[in-house]
Amino acid sequence: MKTLRHIFMLSAAVLALAACTQNDWTDSSGLPEGKYPLVIEAGGLESVASRATVDGNWEGVTDVALQVGAEVKIYTVSATGANKENAMLSSAAPFYWTSRADITVTAWWPYNAADLSMPEVKVKADQSSLENFKSSDYIYAHSDAVEFEHPTLEFTHRTARLTVTLTPGDGINRVEEATLKFIGLNTEGGNPASITPYHTAGTVVYEALVAPQTIAQGTAFITVTLNGTTYSYVPDAAIELGAGSRKQTKVIMLTIPLPT
Structure with a gap:
């Protein structure tokens, strides 16, 4: 962080x-x-x-x-x-x-x-x-x-910053055309339940700012859609998104969708 x-x-x-x-x-x-x-x-x-x-x-x-x-x-x-x-x-x-x-x-x-x-x-x-x-x-x-x-x-x-980098894995050679969203977010204070992040065409980095909150264990947090298939990321532990924090992660795209 x-x-x-x-x-x-x-x-x-x-x-x-x-x-x-x-x-x-x-x-x-x-x-x-x-x-x-x-x-x-x-x-x-x-x-x-x-x-x-x-x-x-x-x-x-x-x-x-x-x-x-x-x-x-x-x-x-x-x-x-x-x-x-x-x-x-x-x-x-x-x-x-x-x-x-x-x-x-x-x-x-x-x-x-x-x-x-x-x-x-x-x-x-x-x-x-x-x-x-x-x-x-x-x-x-x-x-x-x-x-x-x-x-x-x-x-x-006062916000938390999220950065996700997509990386090709077995069976997937390119991820530049993927669509990523952050979901399952706290809507307190009129904040959105999901966010479409900032992404420059042709790159593999996605960024968003969110209100401080905790993503509960087992909550679907990130979805990636590529070539008609939607992949979901569900954390196995709670994620604290505190004010002023920055969370960075790498997601490796495989041909088998992650469990939802």
């Missing part, structure tokens, strides 16, 4: 002040009101071009919701780097540091503009297109102790 994380650095951007410098305050009692906006430097992401947050860059993500106290504001994402692996998050109406004391910060993407509370994870049933695969991702970060001098947030995925 590989845990995917996005590391974000928050910095206090100091405005040029005519008569106020950092030497004017050395304790934690307070800072001049409205003078030290909270700006986020996003870095440390795994860089894979054109795959958005699922693989560590900000392709297609324009803003995030960020909460300090009970208030939520939208911060704009300005991606940087050759593969958009870094970003600066800022706002025209930002939060401000009011003292040097640690603050509690929560952030997430995606968000609902009509209701800025953190949404429930609800992935798409058809993730066969790259756009639907990417838009099924949910990321989140929380810290009760964001420091003024070294402010950081660690983002994690």
Whole structure:
């Protein structure tokens, strides 16, 4: 299992002040009101071009919701780097540091503009297109102790990622035309019971994002249809699909269907 994380650095951007410098305050009692906006430097992401947050860059993500106290504001994402692996998050109406004391910060993407509370994870049933695969991702970060001098947030995925690689076996020479589905999924929160994964034509790798859940032992979990025959995979032990986890498996295709 590989845990995917996005590391974000928050910095206090100091405005040029005519008569106020950092030497004017050395304790934690307070800072001049409205003078030290909270700006986020996003870095440390795994860089894979054109795959958005699922693989560590900000392709297609324009803003995030960020909460300090009970208030939520939208911060704009300005991606940087050759593969958009870094970003600066800022706002025209930002939060401000009011003292040097640690603050509690929560952030997430995606968000609902009509209701800025953190949404429930609800992935798409058809993730066969790259756009639907990417838009099924949910990321989140929380810290009760964001420091003024070294402010950081660690983002994690709220989804689990599934990757299946098909391999030819006895009697089957090619598997590029196979159709794969994940089935038997938990439908809590409006999530789909089955998912058609992302798959590039001519390849043998299938990927999907699912809400955190446990696949029970003996539950049909994967079906593969090839040359008119449907093969099923039934795990002999429970599979834990935790938030931020990544499950990878190789399926060897044989002429004899697996038991259903």
